Amino acid sequence: MDTALRIRPRTTRVRARLVAAFAALASAGASAIAAAATRPEGAGSLPPDPLGGAGLAQLFLGLMLVLALIAVSAWLLRRFNRLHGAVGGGLKVIGGLSMGTRERLVLVQVGDTQLLIGVAPGRVQTLHVLEQPIETGAAETAAGGFAGRLQAVLRERRGA
Numbered sequence: 001m002d003t004a005l006r007i008r009p010r011t012t013r014v015r016a017r018l019v020a021a022f023a024a025l026a027s028a029g030a031s032a033i034a035a036a037a038t039r040p041e042g043a044g045s046l047p048p049d050p051l052g053g054a055g056l057a058q059l060f061l062g063l064m065l066v067l068a069l070i071a072v073s074a075w076l077l078r079r080f081n082r083l084h085g086a087v088g089g090g091l092k093v094i095g096g097l098s099m100g101t102r103e104r105l106v107l108v109q110v111g112d113t114q115l116l117i118g119v120a121p122g123r124v125q126t127l128h129v130l131e132q133p134i135e136t137g138a139a140e141t142a143a144g145g146f147a148g149r150l151q152a153v154l155r156e157r158r159g160a
Contacts, residue, residue, distance in 0.1 A: 014080050018073060094136055107134070
């Protein structure tokens, strides 16, 4: 339980930094728009063509910037919201199974003991302590599953 309490403040700090970065970006954009709106224009000058080369380049660069921000934000959220594999050296998350929209079963190994834990909003409960640990060897994962089959097909194509 102590390790779970140490992980949460770090993700909260990361989220707070992301929100602060987006707020600063929005503030900078709003101030740039306000400055452009209050700029006096000469009586005889025409506004620039929005479909001209410079206008399209600015539009394209702005779109790429927004898409890059979305991609980076999604990557950061996926990276920091994940259950960590090895938290404190002797604690390891072996696997997990989603039981609903917000409920999960998690198999955790603490030293030589494996625990089946139920995780729900506001509640974490030990469901079962396994007397015989489940083997998680590389042979089992290589024999079945998508990754093992893909490696076998790639080996066959290299040999042929």
